[in-house]
Amino acid sequence: MKARYLLDTNILSEPLRPRPNNRVMKGLRRHEGRLVTASVVWHELLYGSCRLPDSMKRKAIEKYLNEVVGATIPILPYDGAAAAWHASERARLANAGKMPPFVDGQIAAIASVNDLVLVTANVEDYRAFGGIDLENWRQ
Numbered sequence: 001m002k003a004r005y006l007l008d009t010n011i012l013s014e015p016l017r018p019r020p021n022n023r024v025m026k027g028l029r030r031h032e033g034r035l036v037t038a039s040v041v042w043h044e045l046l047y048g049s050c051r052l053p054d055s056m057k058r059k060a061i062e063k064y065l066n067e068v069v070g071a072t073i074p075i076l077p078y079d080g081a082a083a084a085w086h087a088s089e090r091a092r093l094a095n096a097g098k099m100p101p102f103v104d105g106q107i108a109a110i111a112s113v114n115d116l117v118l119v120t121a122n123v124e125d126y127r128a129f130g131g132i133d134l135e136n137w138r139q
Helices: 022-030 039-050 056-072 080-095 102-113
Strands: 005-007 035-038 117-119 133-135
Touching: 005 102, 035 039, 035 102, 039 056, 039 102, 080 102, 102 117
Parallel strands: 005 035, 005 117, 117 133
Antiparallel strands: none
16 A cells, blocks of 8 residues: 555644544554654654653553554654755745744655655645645544
8 A cells, every 4th residue: 555644743742632632543453554753853853751750650651652553553754855845845834934844844855756645634734835734633
C-alpha cells in the first residue's frame, strides 16, 4: 500500500494520552499501512522522551516509540528536495512578513515533496505554507 498521510508529533503522541481522542485513534487504525512520519517529528518524540526522568512513564513512552512508531511507521528524511522546497517557501513567507517555526517548515516540506497529506492537530501552524494538504483527525 502506498503512503498517504504524514503524521505530526501531536497525532503520533495521541495514543499516549490518558484519554486518547477517539477520532485520532480511529484514523490511525483505518489508515494503517498508509502512514509515515518525518525525521524531525521522530526527533521531537525522542527528545521529549529523553527529557523525562527515569520512570515508568518514560519506559512506557520509550516502549511505544520503539515497538509501535519506530517498528511500524516509516520515517522520511529531510533531504535535498525537502530543503529546496523549504527554502523557497521560507523566502516567500519571509517576504510576506511571516516567519513560521523552522521545524514546521521542515515537516511541511517533507509532506509536500512526498505528495502526502499532513495530519496535525495544529492546522493553523501550517496553513501559510503553499501546496500542502492538511487534515485534523481530532475534529
